[in-house]
Amino acid sequence: MGQTIAEKIFAAHRRDTPTPDNAVLNLDVVLAHEITTPIAINDLVARGMDRVFDSAKIKAVIDHVTPSKDSKTATQGKILRDWARRHQIKDFFDIGANGVCHALFPEKGFIRPGYTVIMGDSHTCTHGAFGAFAAGVGTTDLEVGILKGVCSFRRPETIKMAITGKLADGVYAKDVILFIIKTLTVNGATDKILEFVGPVVDAMSMEARMTLCNMAIEAGATCGICLPDRTTAAYLWPFIQGDYASVDAAVADFRQWHSDPDAGYASTMALDISGLEPQVTYGFKPDEVKDVTTMAGTRVDQVYIGSCTNGRIEDLREAARILAGRRIAATVRGILSPATPKVYVRALEEGIIKTFMEAGFCVTNPTCGACLGMSNGVLAAGEVCASTTNRNFNGRMGKGGMVHLMSPATAAATAVAGVITDPRPCLRQAKEAKL
């Protein structure tokens, strides 16, 4: 029988097989941020094991709370910074160069097809967009990864998710993944890999694929994964042009990772997304999802556009299409956090930042901050936020606060109206105005 992409990656990285159901894999990249890494560093120091397996394969960033907001977060940054310096970790991104990890690291070309990647962050599944096996792990897994360059996983079982149809204007990868999570439920993919295939995925940009894979964890999946193709090769070209004679050659090489036609799957699901409406969450679980039209009119106090899910340039462009020439409601606080410095600069060059500011948005530096209620837009009890992030858990963005997850376009339309709003009429108007 043939192999899935995940099985091929496991086979190529297998260090040990402690039982038939478990594999210890060699790691290509170990990613680190200042929230989950310092305790690993302190523990390694305390054990007299303050070493790294390969400083070139470790990438680190201060992103969750930056600039530091108090002595404790300053200390977390300092522990990571001092560690990166003493181990000569060249790819360390500090203030001025830092951004949200799952947007920043792909942008730097660190993630390649066929790679194994871990990070002490559940949204590490984002990097599966490149045809990598990328899993969020806890601090002990991270610590062993830093020290030994290995991580243990159960034998990979894959759910194949074939997505067909055509995305309507105003409907995005975010809406597709919210709908998938609603279909699978929050633990429908636990211990499984979600392999996204089909013409809708083939037509998606790398940014859209990252949004898709980013929320695989919200269905419990170990990793989301897309098959690496021409879109992948074109995105990575500036970083791989020394390795391949042409983009065609890279595309041909990437094909080695594609799942075989006779590969075995735990299950296969077909999803036709023609006619899919923009999606919005309503409860405290990411599978509590409804069509925007049934949620329309829900009052919000804050609109947040950013994060590893939807803080990239394409996201900002879609929101700006709606915000151009409009003002956000007087009752709404709008916050934009471009996910990386590169996104920020690009948005400046394209006039997007000006559009956001003229609409009444506050623009913050790139940071995870408000998404998990740590800084730069924490909610008060009783407040409601329309957010392009990935988790609507009770109190996620601030104790007693409520979060509705949605796409950047839906968030922008909601900011203008002050209540949850279908972005499609706004987008149609914008289109007609242009004609």
Added chain:
Amino acid sequence: MKKFGGPAFVLDRSDINTDEIIPARYLTENSKEALAPHLLEDLNLDGFDPRDEKLRQARAIVTRGNFGCGSSREHAVWVFEKNNIDLVVAESFARIFRQNMFNCGMLAVELPKEDIDAIVALGPDLTLAVDLEKNVLMAQGSHKASFAFALNPFDRELVRAGGWLAFADAHY
């Protein structure tokens, strides 16, 4: 091998996430001990009080499906460890939380819904004991009951080794 069990506390709800177990506002702590007072501080469960004396006395948790979903934060395991709770019995776990438990040498036991129903029916004065040689969980409440469970052999090795770091350092 380490002994698991003692007074148990029931959290009768599915999908309890890591933000509820330890909210993100405490992730700025750089010691595991500092997390201890904040166990389950934001748990959304009718009648639950995080200051409940029975929770403070507990050595084990009994709960429902998809326990520990959400963030990868190992803080959600450490906050139990630092409250002397090293056994969680659930219908199912989120992958990262379950791995974090075994990585810390702690025990995550999965039982079918009927068994969890039966344990919950034993009432609030509940004590658990685990026989790791026979893979049996003994529960004592209004009466006695025992439940067989399956344990992945590698997870058992991690418990025996006292966690993943000790295992990995010895083997790789």
